[in-house]
Amino acid sequence: MNPASDTRERILHTARELFHARSYADVGIKEICDSAQVQKGSFYHFFPSKRELAMAVIDDMAEDWAHGFIAEAFDRDLPPLERLDYMIDAAYYWQKAAKDLEGRMPGCLFGNLALEISTRDEVLRAKLNAVFAKASSQFEETLDEAIEQGLIAPLDCAATAQAMLAYLEGMILLAKTRNDPEVIRELGPAIKTLRIGGAAEN
Amino acid sequence: MNPASDTRERILHTARELFHARSYADVGIKEICDSAQVQKGSFYHFFPSKRELAMAVIDDMAEDWAHGFIAEAFDRDLPPLERLDYMIDAAYYWQKAAKDLEGRMPGCLFGNLALEISTRDEVLRAKLNAVFAKASSQFEETLDEAIEQGLIAPLDCAATAQAMLAYLEGMILLAKTRNDPEVIRELGPAIKTLRIGGAAEN
Numbered sequence: 255m256n257p258a259s260d261t262r263e264r265i266l267h268t269a270r271e272l273f274h275a276r277s278y279a280d281v282g283i284k285e286i287c288d289s290a291q292v293q294k295g296s297f298y299h300f301f302p303s304k305r306e307l308a309m310a311v312i313d314d315m316a317e318d319w320a321h322g323f324i325a326e327a328f329d330r331d332l333p334p335l336e337r338l339d340y341m342i343d344a345a346y347y348w349q350k351a352a353k354d355l356e357g358r359m360p361g362c363l364f365g366n367l368a369l370e371i372s373t374r375d376e377v378l379r380a381k382l383n384a385v386f387a388k389a390s391s392q393f394e395e396t397l398d399e400a401i402e403q404g405l406i407a408p409l410d411c412a413a414t415a416q417a418m419l420a421y422l423e424g425m426i427l428l429a430k431t432r433n434d435p436e437v438i439r440e441l442g443p444a445i446k447t448l449r450i451g452g453a454a455e456n
Numbered sequence: 457m458n459p460a461s462d463t464r465e466r467i468l469h470t471a472r473e474l475f476h477a478r479s480y481a482d483v484g485i486k487e488i489c490d491s492a493q494v495q496k497g498s499f500y501h502f503f504p505s506k507r508e509l510a511m512a513v514i515d516d517m518a519e520d521w522a523h524g525f526i527a528e529a530f531d532r533d534l535p536p537l538e539r540l541d542y543m544i545d546a547a548y549y550w551q552k553a554a555k556d557l558e559g560r561m562p563g564c565l566f567g568n569l570a571l572e573i574s575t576r577d578e579v580l581r582a583k584l585n586a587v588f589a590k591a592s593s594q595f596e597e598t599l600d601e602a603i604e605q606g607l608i609a610p611l612d613c614a615a616t617a618q619a620m621l622a623y624l625e626g627m628i629l630l631a632k633t634r635n636d637p638e639v640i641r642e643l644g645p646a647i648k649t650l651r652i653g654g655a656a657e658n
Contacts, residue, residue, distance in 0.1 A: 431584050
């Protein structure tokens with residue numbers, strides 16, 4: 255890694271950690287520079303604004319997810335419904351590890367940023383929305399396959415996928431408010447009971 | 457209303473609107489004082505700190521909810537499952553009205569604050585947690601009654617109530633990220649498909 259890209263990476267990872275542990279508004283450029291041990295001039299060379307930095311943080315995290323636990327959870331070699339179990343487990347262990355380390359459950363960076371800035375920044379909102387749309391498409395493919403394989407009754411895969419993503423984010427929100435990752439383990443399996451369309455339930 | 461309580465109310469409602477439309481960190485005491493047209497000294501007379509103000513905002517909103525749409529939705533005279541429909545409808549129309557007025561869907565103030573400050577303020581986190589616990593107990597009572605009346609099969613009411621609250625918050629989160637209250641209308645009815653415990657599904 256050359257020194258320039260090393261500096262950029264250091265800023266990026268410092269910002270990502272600080273935004274995740276606290277919030278976007280609560281962390282200033284000065285603090286990021288101090289923590290990353292870079293000069294302000296150097297910061298602005300890589301990121302013309304805090305918003306540009308946030309865009310890069312979202313991309314960086316989405317990239318890590320896509321190649322990390324999303325790739326593992328939604329592995330096509332796993333039976334479809336096991337992918338959902340894997341994803342809940344991964345969310346739980348991720349939050350638990352963070353809490354064990356820091357004493358606080360940080361929640362989902364995307365969900366945190368979405369609630370904090372959606373009313374204030376159209377560009378960041380659209381970017382977060384695209385991350386959620388991609389996550390939702392993973393659920394949708396999983397549901398499509400589960401129906402094809404006769405594992406679940408036909409339902410509206412696109413809508414149910416959205417419902418599952420909403421539930422995942424909501425569970426993490428409640429767990430963060432209780433500062434207790436066990437909430438994810440307790441509520442998680444119910445993600446498979448959600449359904450929109452198809453034969454009526456209840 | 458006497459002038460003192462009028463000043464306090466003005467600060468409180470201004471802060472509530474600004475926190476809800478933007479975020480806790482993004483709104484400073486000076487801006488609140490300017491918008492509410494009160495002096496800083498007067499502010500500190502009523503609220504020793506921004507945190508004290510946030511506590512009062514949470515109480516104020518929780519109180520309004522308890523006597524407003526929560527009381528209406530969870531009215532014991534309504535059939536239990538209709539209460540859930542009512543609550544989803546109320547969430548939808550509330551967010552739609554806010555968006556029609558401001559152009560942006562503000563989401564749930566409690567959910568917004570929970571994700572923004574839970575890692576940073578134990579006192580506010582505990583307060584928000586208490587609000588969610590109360591909301592969850594409304595779902596739980598509803599489920600208890602629905603089972604008693606033979607409307608749904610037995611399930612773990614306490615856990616399913618938490619799941620429903622998580623789903624509600626998660627739906628609002630996704631809707632806010634899309635800036636589209638219709639998400640609540642589309643995904644809302646599926647809240648009744650969530651179940652934890654009881655006879656196995658899927």
